[in-house]
Amino acid sequence: MPDDAAAARDAAEEQSAFSHPPVDPDAIASYGDHPDQVIDFYAPRGETAPGILVPLVVLLHGGAWRAPYDRRHVTPLAGFLARRGFAVANVEYRRGAEEGSAGASASGSGGAGSGSGSASGSGSGSAAGSAAGAGAGAGAGAGAGAVSGSGSGSGSGTGEGASVAGRWPGTFDDVAAALDALPALVREALPQADARRMVLTGHSAGGHLALWAAARHVLPADAPWRADRPVPLRGVVALAPIADFTVADKLDVCGGAARQLLGEGEEFAERLPYADPAFLLPTGIATTIVQGRSDIVVPPAVAESYADAAAKAGEMVGLTLLEDVGHFPLIDPAADACAVVVEEIAQLAW
Numbered sequence: 140m141p142d143d144a145a146a147a148r149d150a151a152e153e154q155s156a157f158s159h160p161p162v163d164p165d166a167i168a169s170y171g172d173h174p175d176q177v178i179d180f181y182a183p184r185g186e187t188a189p190g191i192l193v194p195l196v197v198l199l200h201g202g203a204w205r206a207p208y209d210r211r212h213v214t215p216l217a218g219f220l221a222r223r224g225f226a227v228a229n230v231e232y233r234r235g236a237e238e239g240s241a242g243a244s245a246s247g248s249g250g251a252g253s254g255s256g257s258a259s260g261s262g263s264g265s266a267a268g269s270a271a272g273a274g275a276g277a278g279a280g281a282g283a284g285a286v287s288g289s290g291s292g293s294g295s296g297t298g299e300g301a302s303v304a305g306r307w308p309g310t311f312d313d314v315a316a317a318l319d320a321l322p323a324l325v326r327e328a329l330p331q332a333d334a335r336r337m338v339l340t341g342h343s344a345g346g347h348l349a350l351w352a353a354a355r356h357v358l359p360a361d362a363p364w365r366a367d368r369p370v371p372l373r374g375v376v377a378l379a380p381i382a383d384f385t386v387a388d389k390l391d392v393c394g395g396a397a398r399q400l401l402g403e404g405e406e407f408a409e410r411l412p413y414a415d416p417a418f419l420l421p422t423g424i425a426t427t428i429v430q431g432r433s434d435i436v437v438p439p440a441v442a443e444s445y446a447d448a449a450a451k452a453g454e455m456v457g458l459t460l461l462e463d464v465g466h467f468p469l470i471d472p473a474a475d476a477c478a479v480v481v482e483e484i485a486q487l488a489w
Contacts, residue, residue: 162218194488201343204305346380374425431464
């Protein structure tokens with residue numbers, strides 16, 4: 140259990156991260172029929188030379204794969220990246236349902252469609268929640284063009300709210316479908332973006348999904364998400380990722396979120412080779428983890444275990460440990476840690 144001082148620091152960092160107003164995207168497109176199967180696109184700010192394409196950052200939000208925490212809480216980070224010259228795709232995906240509601244079980248729903256809706260218009264997804272909560276309201280808007288929706292954030296930053304973590308297999312279906320649909324959507328929504336210079340990044344549970352998405356080519360042969368070849372990436376920058384489910388489960392990270400995502404009992408062990416990045420090594424893709432040493436939400440031991448597993452598999456994973464930094468400054472544009480994140484992305488992308 141964290142001590143009182145650590146808990147107070149974490150609360151202050153969380154409040155700062157979620158104090159920024161949401162940043163509306165320049166375009167929104169669907170990659171499937173479900174309301175959560177959408178991607179927000181942010182064009183690079185500032186002047187760019189005609190015909191010069193810029194790197195694309197694909198952003199996967201965190202929130203312990205739980206329903207109340209949608210993509211809106213990382214829109215300030217998306218805007219921050221856009222102001223630094225990147226094109227940004229902020230991906231939404233299906234998360235766990237509220238307890239007692241339809242679809243709350245870990246079995247989740249079936250495969251996601253990979254259709255590519257139109258990528259025009261702007262608008263906002265669900266309203267951002269209170270800073271004292273986890274930041275983002277439940278229920279992202281659907282489709283292209285103007286998107287509406289409302290909801291206030293609830294629950295705690297550690298993810299011990301009243302919803303189940305993720306959907307099996309729906310959460311994974313969505314991330315795979317979004318990445319598969321992305322090249323076509325980017326050509327329409329972000330003509331300034333160079334999809335050949337793509338960096339995947341994600342925070343917390345989103346960091347897990349970024350690592351997993353980059354490893355689809357090493358999934359077991361019978362995995363429905365397996366890719367024939369590596370995703371064409373410049374690399375992955377995972378921010379305090381839930382990167383090793385076995386260690387995360389032992390530490391009860393985010394209230395047992397990893398076990399909720401995969402299922403209890405035998406299901407957890409059986410599904411690890413299909414879902415746990417620590418099982419999916421080596422990837423052959425440049426990977427960096429940025430982690431706060433003072434993180435009490437996803438402790439550094441989780442990232443360190445993943446880096447150790449990579450080394451044993453013959454792959455070097457960069458691990459940047461930031462002193463006196465917790466979980467939330469990595470996505471807080473006002474924090475020095477966020478500038479470090481942008482620098483790590485730039486080193487891979489440019």
